[in-house]
Amino acid sequence: MNLSVSLTENLCFVASLLKRLISDIESRPMLADPMSKKVLIYEHFDLFSLTNREKEIGFGWLQNQSTLQISLALGISEATVRHTLKKVYSKTKCHDRGGFIKKFMV
Structure with a gap:
């Protein structure tokens, strides 16, 4: 990378x-650590007042898990996962998975 500037230019930039x-x-390197990544995403979830269950489901959704995978991991029904995802979308003002991922993975 070349950062050459003339001496007359402002170096503050x-x-x-x-x-x-x-x-x-x-x-x-911190973002490469899965636990650090989870902590950062959960902190971002806090801005939208998500419950702990909504955070768990939202995090699974961000990890590209299906509703079935999330339900099995958390010991709840798929219907509960889908219902909770609707609440998460509503709280975060997202309309689909793509928008949700964009909001939290950037």
Whole structure:
């Protein structure tokens, strides 16, 4: 990457760009850890006042699990998972799985 600038230009822009790049690079290893990723997503869920059960189901949904997989993992019916997902979508103002994933995985 070439960050050459003339001496007459304002270096504040370059400094803030470098600071952002360093911050992004430093945070990558943390996001690679599944537990850290889960904690960050749960914190994001907190902004929407999701219950613990809604968080569990929403997290499974983000992990590309089916309603059957989520229901078996949590010991609840598929109907309960689908009903809870509707509540999660309503609270998070999402209309489909794609929008939900975009909102929480970015």
